[in-house]
Amino acid sequence: MLELNDIRFRRGELEIGPVSMELSPGEILSICGKNGSGKTSTLTAISGYIPLIGGSIIVDGDNLRKLKPSFVARKISYVQQEIPDPMGFTVRDVMEISGFTRMGGDEEIVDALKLCGVEKFIDRDFSTLSGGEKRMVSIAGGIYQNADYIMMDEPTSFLDLDKISTLIKILNSLKEKRKGVLLVMHDINLANRISDSILLFREGKVVAFGDKEDVLTIHNLEMAYNAKFAKYSSPEGIRFYPVEMEDFTDFPEEAREGPQHS
Template sequence: MLELRNISFKRGNLNIGPINFSLHPGEILTICGKNGSGKTSTLLALNREIKPESGEIAINGRCLKRLKSLEISRYTGYVQQELPEPLGLNVRDIMEINGFTRKYDYHDLYNSMEMCGVETFIDRDYSTLSGGEKRMVMISAVIYQNPEYIMLDEPSSFLDIDKINLLIKILKDLRSEGKGILLVLHDINLAYNISDSIILMKDGKIISSGTRDAAVTIKNLEAAYDAKFDSYMSPEGIRFYPLEFRETVKDIGNL
């Protein structure tokens, strides 16, 4: 289990915390909220890019700050929101670099790429790929890394609809394999569709957390986003929307 225990820190002018939550194996947990609410900062603290001023992060009962970098890389993998631009590296290089903590296995490497639909890019220069292609390569690289817990910041960014559908399948497959998945998403409906648990953040604080049905209510959404919300039932399930889009939703319902 990955645990944040009373984590507090400051990033810029934003005081974040205390943050308390846990991610279990075989669970998809998503953090949602407005820009500047502390979502990405929380992932950066988990990835040791921000040092908490108080509290503790623990992995399987062991304090993160007492673990060596090699051990942490076996436990956690992270795909950041802003994708890196490594110079002079092809996709194979990036895959192998991500797998530095494990024994090289071309079969696993290829399967990880095939899972994300990027196996044909293996000898491509990474810098020549589109934003969506880079995103899927980085997701495949963290899958090849094979950590117990995977953190993805806005993984649907730059992705076309077919690739978002593929991403949903990948996340559900990883969950079924026992991976703990921690996401940051702007799309509350995507989060509601794929998550077991959801956290809503605002101004550096958790204002709602729990199962998706407990955390995502009209009242909680309005508090998190400072907007009036409503919902409707679609063939795929419940959908939430700001009331300013009410007429658009009515038009959709009349199609």
């Protein structure tokens, strides 16, 4: 299990936290909220690139900050939103770097690329790929790393609708393999469709965390997004949409203090 226990950290002028959550093997957890609310920063803090000013991160019983980087890489992989563009690197090179801690060979690399539908690019210069193709190669690299928990920041960025469908199949396959999947998502309806649990942010504070049915309520969404919401039933389940902007200045004190199970 990946556990955040009341972690606090700073990103610029914003202090984020305390944040507590649990991600179990075979579970998909999505972090949602407005831009600048602390979603990506939380993934970055888990990765160790932002120092904590309080709390702890525990992975399968071990304090993540006390583990060697090579062991952390076996536990957690991170597919970032901003895609690095190394000059002169082929897709194969990018994949090998992603899996630097494992002894996999070409067969495993091709399998990960094939899962993401980009195996034909294996010998292409990575910099010549489109944004969507780079995104799928990056996801394939995160899968090839073969960590127990995989984090993806806005994995649908740059993706066409058919690739989003492919991504959903990939996430379900990771879940079947008992991987814990932690996503940052803009699309609350897609998050609702694919996730088991949701962590909802507003301005660095947790509005709610828990099962998606408990977290994705009209009240919680209005608090997180500073907008009036409504919902309707569709063949894919309940869908939410904003209907009117409003300034919610009276943000409950309890939501500032920590996770709330709605």
